[in-house]
Amino acid sequence: MSVPGPYQAAPGPSSAPTAPPSYEETVAVNGYYPTPPAPVPGPTTGLVAGPDGKGMSPPSYYTQPVPVPNANAIAVQTVYVQQPVTFFDRPVQMCCPSCSKMIVTQLSYNAGALTWLSCGSLCLLGCVAGCCFIPFCVDALQDVDHYCPNCKALLGTYKRL
Template sequence: MSVPGPYQAAAGPSSAPTAPPSYEETVAVNNYYPTPPAPMPGPTTGLMTGPDGKGMNPPSYYTQPVPVPNANAIAVQTVYLQQPVSFFDHPVQMCCPSCNKMIVTQLSYNAGALTWLSCGSLCLLGCIAGCCFIPFCVDALQDVDHYCPNCKALLGTYKRL
């Protein structure tokens, strides 16, 4: 009596190793057209006998050609990744997301929180005669909006406070 060791194959219905499928079988390369039916053995008169014993014509197979992909035509799609833009109080060169052109942003100054706090603190210090409105004339105390010079789209805002 022989006991199979760990290195021996156990006896079974199929002890022969089978090879894995080839690459062509896996991805079905060159399967663009259906395979024609195999010829039937018998007389080569062109007539086949039907179930009732009478002759009949062989069926005609119509195949529609499937377009073969062109190996030279490769679809290339270019993707541009735009880095996040940090807006400050100076113009920025960037690609406008609205019109897709390289631009240098136009700046617009608006009164923000720092402007109003400066005005309020000047009022508390006694500058009531109109000097408290000076922060509204100083660009360094106002918020900055960045616009595209081509399409006038708002691209970003820099808030001072």
Template structure:
């Protein structure tokens, strides 16, 4: 006959597995705070003994039952999700991530790849006498930067090419 190890259960009625307690039972029994260990009365002396068998004083604290939250109460939390903003060549109404205010973006035009490509192609076509610089005056050929009018933060850029 072999001796059962710590991982084996001893034969007998205690070897039947039991289901763990439900969530409601766990919350109702444990509450929010762990319960202190219950002292055990001694044999005939009237002294209380702890789990190790030694005498101990009665606890000097008292626990109060903690109210269980009402199962019917539902906490409502409002979450605002901002969709990704697509920047184009016109002002965009949005919430500024820097100052958290609803704004309409201010536009700033800067020379980009399309502007320089247009200038180079006009130069190759023979517009050398200054006409090749016309793309730098046309907003429709330049990149657009979007700024917040309140905090002047750069919010995004629209690149034409």
């Protein structure tokens, strides 16, 4: 009767190592509880023959526990954040926050700080015969209000100064 050497596997069932568990088996994606790994068949000495014929200990597998869903879980609410709209002296295409429709804003021109400063400057230069009121007729010197054409709500203002 021969005794196996220190580098030989003991006779018995197959001493080939088994494949590690898949990702789903490890983290139990499809189930609530992890499944334990299958027992690794091996010799009674605890050594498994490696690819080079040397003995090695069987690999140990760990499973991560998956939290049990709570019956009192809070529902998740999706929030959509609309980017702020920057108003200039041109019409803007946007979604109206009042009527929730896609619109192109209507413009309205009003006298603002630049209009009054221009008027005062022309008065100081000697244009007092009515020429100092020209800035009130020039849209490029006035502030711009943006309105919704559908619900007539004021959406924003562009101030020149």
